[in-house]
Amino acid sequence: MTDRTHKTDRTDRTDSVGRMDSVGRTDSVGRMDSADPADRTEWPGRTDRPGRTEHLVEVVDLTVDFTAGTGSAAETVRAVDGLSFTLAPGRAIALVGESGSGKSTVASALLGLHRGTGALVGGSVRVAGTDVGGATERELRSLRGAVAAMVFQDPLSSLDPYYAVGDQIAEVYRVHTDATRRAARARAVEVLDRVGIPDAARRARSRPHEFSGGMRQRALIAMALACEPRLLIADEPTTALDVTVQAQILDLLHGLRQETGMGLLLVTHDVGVAAESVEEVLVMRQGRERERGPVAEVLGSPRDTYTRALLSAVPRVDGPLTRTGALSSPSVSPVSSASPGHPRTEPLLEADGLRREFRLGRRTVTAVDGVSLTVAPGETLGIVGESGSGKTTLGRMLVRLLDPSAGRLVYRGTEIANASEKELRPYRRELQMVFQDPVSSLNPRRSVGESVADPLRAAGALGESAIRARVRELLDRVGLDPDRYDRYPHEFSGGQRQRVGIARALAAEPRLIVCDEPVSALDVTTQAQVVALLAELQRELGLALVFIAHDLAVVRQVSDRIAVMRGGRIVEQGTVEQVYGAPRDPYTRQLLAAVPALDPALAAERRAVRAAREPLPDTDQEVALA
């Protein structure tokens, strides 16, 4: 079917190219009539009526090469390799792929943004009748922003920090219209209001840093709306945002499409985001198309092996639990003396009223506010929270990288909240951590073997050859080739570096490992592998894990018990079944409702639920940073 669709596509294309000149104009004028794109779920609409549709986007055999290095050392990297697709007016397509798949490169190519960067672009790209490759600078400029507008991933850095948001929108508006300054300002306020920024007239005068993350992304979308484009290109528009804010932005995009009938090209790594937003999905890997089709079909019954692998790696908040945590597999006998059979009898680590304050200039900010929890030997405690919930601060306090401002922390019967470094010494190695950022967690100037050997050397118990043997063993244990002992971190991928980090934590022979967002920087397939490794190690070694993450699905996968954090406090705590199955706290319910569903039908249902529910008061409150 995929192949056939492809062919139909191609014949269709030749037709439409021949037609474009005569019919194109009239079509573009009547663009507002495609009222509700989401309702038109039949597929493929255009093969039924081949004579009537002009393609909004038509990409044929697109190839993009980047040159890295200079002179003789120059090396060509093919980011996009022979990609073809079309998008009818008013419809939405998602380019889905992991990092390095070339999906964002395609998005830039639609606006000719590669011009002058030294990238080699082959094939043809037509957007609303403009041949992007052959267009003059002037034609290209009138395409950009007016016909096709782009929304970027990081809304803070995508806006000029020195000018008011409203002025920036007005500037763009004036480039494409001959509006007066005053009219352009008014237009800016109008679109800011449309994207749901409260008190838009006043907020238009604020600079980007005075907005919260979600509001910034709304402002960027407002800029895109300013000139009523026919196509919106959204490049990972919600990746930098928390899940509840992400849901709001996706709902906004959906509403705008219904209202204006503009087409959407969505670039995302998150299959769930695609399922929420588009009718058609194109799965990319290493610059090539792997599978394309209606969203329900691709996600529901994928044909391509990679698509299947990708989908099976995506953790879910619903469906059967496939987790491999220690408590759920009592048949495995742990190595340590701590028996997971009696988890609640003697906690390994117990926090009581833990509190941490930071001084920010004259203000004191409470990052963690009276948190109490216990971790039993061999169990996994999942901590979920959005950015700013204090989960990382809490994790660092649990291993005493940060000193608590108040509260008690008892490890194996000893109070360590205020213990000095010297008093801590006997326990230091038993409390380890796996960090979020695979780049900064390894010293770039030391070989990975040396990094792993560090705890062994610091202990000073083993001789040189014994250390080397032990490190090789550990590298092998975490799934790395022991012969890469002397290699440096930059020769390893993100997932492999996380494995090195895990090996280093294991070298200290810990009883408890705090994993602070250990997989959030990784692609989803890599994520699944690292999570599986952690679960396996825990089972084998009887480790206790504290698994901190913003991703509810990942936490669900690995944890026995869950604590949900918000604003430095734990709002709900319980077993996985309790928290995911019957959440008591409204915030937990809101979090769960915001998680994108992989099933488009379910996604629509959820959206209706979200629309009906009154949002919690300060989910996306204005945070003035200064």
Add this chain to the structure above:
Amino acid sequence: MTTSAPVLDAPGAAAATAAPGARQVWQRLRARPSALVAGGVLALLVVLALAAPLLAAIEGQDPNTYHDSLIDSARGGVPLGSFGGVSGDHWLGVEPGTGRDLFVRMLYGARISLLVAVGATVVQVVIGVTIGLAAGLGNRLLDSFLSRVTDLMVALPMLVLAIALTAVVSDGFPRPLLLILVIGLLNWGGTARIVRAQTLTLKSLDFVAAARLGGSGRLRVARRELLPSLAAPVITYAAILVPTNIVNEASLSFLGIGVKPPTPSWGQMLSNAQTWFRADPMYVLLPAGALFVTVFAFTVLGDAVRTALDPREASRLRIGTRASGRAAARKGRTSDQNSAPEETAS
């Protein structure tokens, strides 16, 4: 899945963040002809300075013998002959007014220049690294005290203080050593700032936290995790300090408070030359040219080293939490200023 290599976990995504090693730096330097030429010029200069007594012997001259016969006393002491008295005996001519051999004096001037500049750089780097490390690793009180002192050292015009200091030191004190100390003790602020900033950045990185969890004490962390990463920025900065110090020595000598006559120095020659530039332009152009070429070569080389080490890597590491991002934005100004060499006198 214990041992099977991960299928989908392909390397390459984050490859560009590693700091380049010594070999890479050397390769990048070799690929830049300008850096090679500058390095060659400097190597030649060092050899000439070291071999000054030998070369003087070959020419058959010494720096301090007057040659009254070679100057036209009727015209106030202008050297006889063309180009300032160039001859087989005096390869670069003689000094107006005294008839001393210019070739040898230039060579001995180079010795002073390099000696003072390198000596002062060593003093600056030692003090700067010590203070910077102490500020970066110490507690809040120590840090804010040392940072204030550093700010003061960076802010105060070095030349004014150096001039003032030379006024109170007794005449018996060896002059080159005095210059080394004065320049070195007054101009370490930039180094300290860079080391402190770098230390703070490194300290906040996760691998340092990991080392602490692994049971490493403070000293062990400093030695094994911090110092190796500090070497690159310090070397780069030192490469820019040397020409600055050459200029500082020349400036002090130009003002007549550098090395004492008859010890030759380029700055002093330039100072004397002010009265001769109509009658004997060679006397201006020689030391000016030597000073210019030396400083230029050092600047080109320093620039090349900096590009080869790519400080962008360091700044990329700085991007972290919101608070540190703001600190970086605030620091951006100072680091921008530091990208130009340490203050040169006006």
Add this chain to the structure above:
Amino acid sequence: MTRYLLKRLGGALLVLLVLSVAIYTLFYLAPGDPARLACGERCSTAQVAQVRERLGLGDPVLTQYAHFLRGIFVGRDYSTGTALLHCDAPCLGFSYKTDQQVSQLILDRAPATLSLAVGAMVVWLVVGVGTGLLSALRRGGITERVLTVITLAATGTPVFILGLLLLMLVCAYLQWLPFPSYVPLSDDPEQWAWNMLLPWLTLGFFESAKYARLTRGSTLETLAEDHIRTFRAYGVGERAIVGRHALRGALPPVIALNANDFGTVVGGAVLTETLFGIPGIGKTLVDAVRLVDLPVVVGVVLVTGTMVVLANVVADLLYATADRRVALR
């Protein structure tokens, strides 16, 4: 804002106090007898003792320093034995050589230094920022390469070499201008300008290399930022992008550096003043050092320090105002 300013000024005052202690200690406790220096070579022992008495050099060090500080803030009186010699409020003592009040002496020299600083600043801003912008905009072209080489060559080249070569070329060989000699602005504005032209150009060109590098680097850095990409993706023209967005982002460090440099030059452009014989603060210092006129040396160092520290505060303020992202704390 006000709170920040007060805090910074308080800090500046503290820094100056520390500086004054350091300078005072160094000079009055240095080898060599201040009384002997003050009195001169041919004084008899009795005369020296008299001078020591008059200057209070027999008092404990702390008392001496307290008197010195008091002098700066409220003025002080010296007893000459027969009469009282009053020294006005910012009292930095009397010159050993001319017996003039040091504060008055520095005030007399200030106009010359200020003339130099203002003119040179115009030159370095126009030439430096202009060059930097030009080479940032013409990146990759021949213009940029030429400018880069010139800027690199000018970086670090001592100011006196530049000045000597200019003097040699313009005054000695081409004879377009007479050798400059300072004419006060109040005497003859036209002559003042003609005579200051070479010093302005010398100091201006010297400083502009730094500004060219800073402006270029800063502009390129801004051009590489994400928000520039946004405006490109919205069809904003290259000229507007550079003129409105890149320049705006590039300016704060330039403004801050300028405030710092102006302060430093006002504190005394020692080399330029010496080379061109401009009777400014810097030249006063060099002359005073040659004559071992300690009160003048101390006075100039303090005044220079004050200028620089104040300029620093102003620079920080300007930077924070220009770059609204930086919070003042």
